[in-house]
Every structure is written in structure tokens, then in C-alpha cells.
Amino acid sequence: DTEVTQTPKHLVMGMTNKKSLKCEQHMGHRAMYWYKQKAKKPPELMFVYSYEKLSINESVPSRFSPECPNSSLLNLHLHALQPEDSALYLCASSQGQTSHEQYFGPGTRLTVT
Amino acid sequence: LAKTTQPISMDSYEGQEVNITCSHNNIATNDYITWYQQFPSQGPRFIIQGYKTKVTNEVASLFIPADRKSSTLSLPRVSLSDTAVYYCLVGESGTYKYIFGTGTRLKVLA
Numbered sequence: 001d002t003e004v005t006q007t008p009k010h011l012v013m014g015m016t017n018k019k020s021l022k023c024e025q026h027m028g029h030r031a032m033y034w035y036k037q038k039a040k041k042p043p044e045l046m047f048v049y050s051y052e053k054l055s056i057n058e059s060v061p062s063r064f065s066p067e068c069p070n071s072s073l074l075n076l077h078l079h080a081l082q083p084e085d086s087a088l089y090l091c092a093s094s095q096g097q098t099s100h101e102q103y104f105g106p107g108t109r110l111t112v113t
Numbered sequence: 114l115a116k117t118t119q120p121i122s123m124d125s126y127e128g129q130e131v132n133i134t135c136s137h138n139n140i141a142t143n144d145y146i147t148w149y150q151q152f153p154s155q156g157p158r159f160i161i162q163g164y165k166t167k168v169t170n171e172v173a174s175l176f177i178p179a180d181r182k183s184s185t186l187s188l189p190r191v192s193l194s195d196t197a198v199y200y201c202l203v204g205e206s207g208t209y210k211y212i213f214g215t216g217t218r219l220k221v222l223a
Contacts, residue, residue: 004156031209042200042213043157056210090156100147100204100211104156 004105006091012111015081021108023074023091031055032074033102034066035090043090049074050096081112115140115203117214124220131188133217135201138182146177146184147202147211157200157213161186188219196221 004025013019023032031050035043048056049068057066063085065077074091088109092102118136125131137146145164149157161168163175163184174187188195198216205211 033209042216044213045211048209050209056208088154092156094209100145100162100202101159102149102157102211104158107154107156109154 004091004093004103006089006105006108008108009106010109010111012113013078013081014113015083017081018077018079020078021076021089021091021110023076023105024072025093025103026072027093027103028071028095029093029103030071030096031094032068033092033094034074034076035092037088037090037107039087047076078110081110083112086110086112115144117201117203117212119199119201119214119217121215122218122220124222125191126222127192128190131191131195131219131221133186133188133199133201133219134183135186135214136183137201137203140181140203141205143207145204146175146181147204148173148175148184148186149200149202149213151198151200151216160199191219191221193221193223195219 007022034046037043046060047066052068063080067075088107090107091105094102115137147162148160151157161173161175165177168175176185200216201214202211
């Protein structure tokens with residue numbers, strides 16, 4: 001199984017809502033990532049978890065809160081978002097530091113109203 | 114962290130070989146070069162990775178000169194389904210930090 005799944009596919013939320021994005025992989029990968037991608041732009045790295053510990057936080061605002069409950073799951077908790085946070089949120093996983101091959105999920109299209 | 118530069122867009126015809134070049138002048142000794150393909154509203158898909166010289170797999174070849182300041186992704190005999198954005202990445206050695214380049218929009222014409 002070389003698939004990374006993400007739910008939901010689409011999400012519309014108001015600026016006062018709290019929602020969560022979910023990501024799952026069953027490839028035994030020990031690194032998991034969150035990226036944000038705006039239209040016609042490259043993906044921007046947000047967070048990296050390595051062995052279930054937060055390894056990289058690219059100065060992401062605190063209204064985005066990542067969580068890695070176990071080695072297969074990655075969540076992104078959203079609270080008090082702004083309209084400019086509307087984007088495609090991509091989850092990815094990789095074997096580890098020696099492999100630069102990341103497997104991406106299909107993304108969650110988020111719209112903040 | 115090495116910054117990458119790619120052409121914004123390219124057009125090609127079906128059946129032709131396409132070469133996309135990425136410049137990464139500040140690449141570090143232990144950095145690897147990776148290429149991804151992305152279709153609209155999908156996540157990127159790994160194509161190929163290399164460190165130096167030439168790497169080939171079933172879908173592409175990657176050429177890296179000795180100074181490693183650039184790399185070229187070669188797609189043999191493209192088809193309409195190869196129309197996508199192609200990203201070059203340089204991976205920071207010893208970390209999980211990867212920065213996507215601006216990407217090259219390849220359009221394959223019939």
C-alpha cells in the first residue's frame with residue numbers, strides 16, 4: 001500500500017470555527033509532513049514530524065496546530081483562520097532522512113469564509 | 114538551503130523528448146536533487162532523484178554535471194498525459210527540509 005489518504009477532500013469554514021484535517025499512511029514511514037499550496041504556487045513546507053515528534057515548524061502561525069497521535073496518523077487542527085489561509089493542504093510521508101522520496105496525499109481544499 | 118530556479122513554462126509536441134533544467138548554484142555537498150510531477154488538484158508525485166552523473170528509471174532520466182550546480186530532467190517521448198507542473202527540489206542534508214522550486218509548467222500539444 002503506497003497511498004497517503006487525506007480527509008476531508010473539501011472543507012469550508014468560517015473564521016471562528018475549529019476544524020481538523022486528517023492524514024493517514026500505512027507504509028511504515030517515520031516522517032510525515034504538512035504543506036500548504038496556493039494556486040499556481042509550489043507547495044510550502046509547514047511542519048515535519050519525525051518518529052512522531054515535531055521536527056520542523058516553518059514559523060507557522062499558532063492558528064495551525066499539528067498533532068501526530070501515532071506513526072500512521074497526522075492531524076492539522078485549525079482555529080480562527082483567515083481568508084488568506086484558503087489553500088490546498090497537502091500531507092506527505094517518507095521513509096526517513098536517507099530517502100528524499102515523499103509520498104503525497106491528494107490534499108484538502110480549504111476555503112475560509 | 115539551496116535555492117532552485119526553473120523555466121516558468123515549456124511547450125512540446127507528443128513524441129518529443131523534453132528536457133527541463135533546474136539551477137541550484139548553492140547546492141551543498143550532501144544535498145540530493147529530486148524531481149516531482151504535479152497534476153491540477155493532486156499531490157505531487159515523485160519522479161526521480163539523484164546525487165551526481167546520471168540516473169535513469171522507467172519514466173525519466175536525470176543528468177547532473179560534475180559541479181552539481183544544475184540538473185536536467187529528461188522525459189522521453191512525451192504524451193498529452195505528461196502535461197503537468199514539474200518541480201525540482203534540493204534536499205537539505207541531515208534534515209527533512211525540502212523546498213520546492215517555482216516549478217515548470219509543461220504543456221504537451223497534439
